[in-house]
Amino acid sequence: MKENDKLIKWAVELQSLAQIGLTYGKDKFDQERYQRIRDIAAEMIAEKSSLKIEQVKQLFCNEVGYQTPKIATRAAIFTNNKILLVKENDGTWSIPGGWCEVNLSVAENCIKETKEEAGIDITVENVIAIHDLAKHSTVAYPYGVCEIFFLCKAIGGHFTKNNETTQSSYFSFDDLPNLSSDKGSEEQVRMCFDAYSSTNWKTIFE
Structure with missing residues (x-):
């Protein structure tokens, strides 16, 4: 370290x-x-x-009570063995997702964030992994982050201009763009591809 x-x-x-x-x-x-x-x-x-x-x-330093990790969700959406990524305002690409809202379940949050960032309507199919971001990101957060990756299925919609992302596109693993360091690393994208290809995926907890 x-x-x-x-x-x-x-x-x-x-x-x-x-x-x-x-x-x-x-x-x-x-x-x-x-x-x-x-x-x-x-x-x-x-x-x-x-x-x-x-x-x-x-x-x-703006919270009270016993400190616990923040929760975020990511939606792994595939078609023809390609994963959907969104382009952030800084030019990097990421798996759609974001912080959980207090009035939504993690699945509901995943659906909401995907609609906002990618314009896509989805169903949430399975939990791929629950990651302690400190173990899977080069970004040092001043608080704990628990990131939940879901395998999802697109059922409609299309990309629309928004405040967070500028584009969306599907990529094969061998042709990935420049990824955001804390919103779905190459390691995590590979994990999502593995889950998509598996017939008996077991959720990863780490």
């Missing part, structure tokens, strides 16, 4: 401990100490990233 990654990992752990202390601690002096620990963790993230301290605090 790189030194920068170690510092971010420590900052994430400090923030989590501080958040728990702020939630369950009763002594007002301890509360002040926990808040200072949280501030230091945010300063560490800001120092090791391109984000301003205000952005870090908004993203990293």
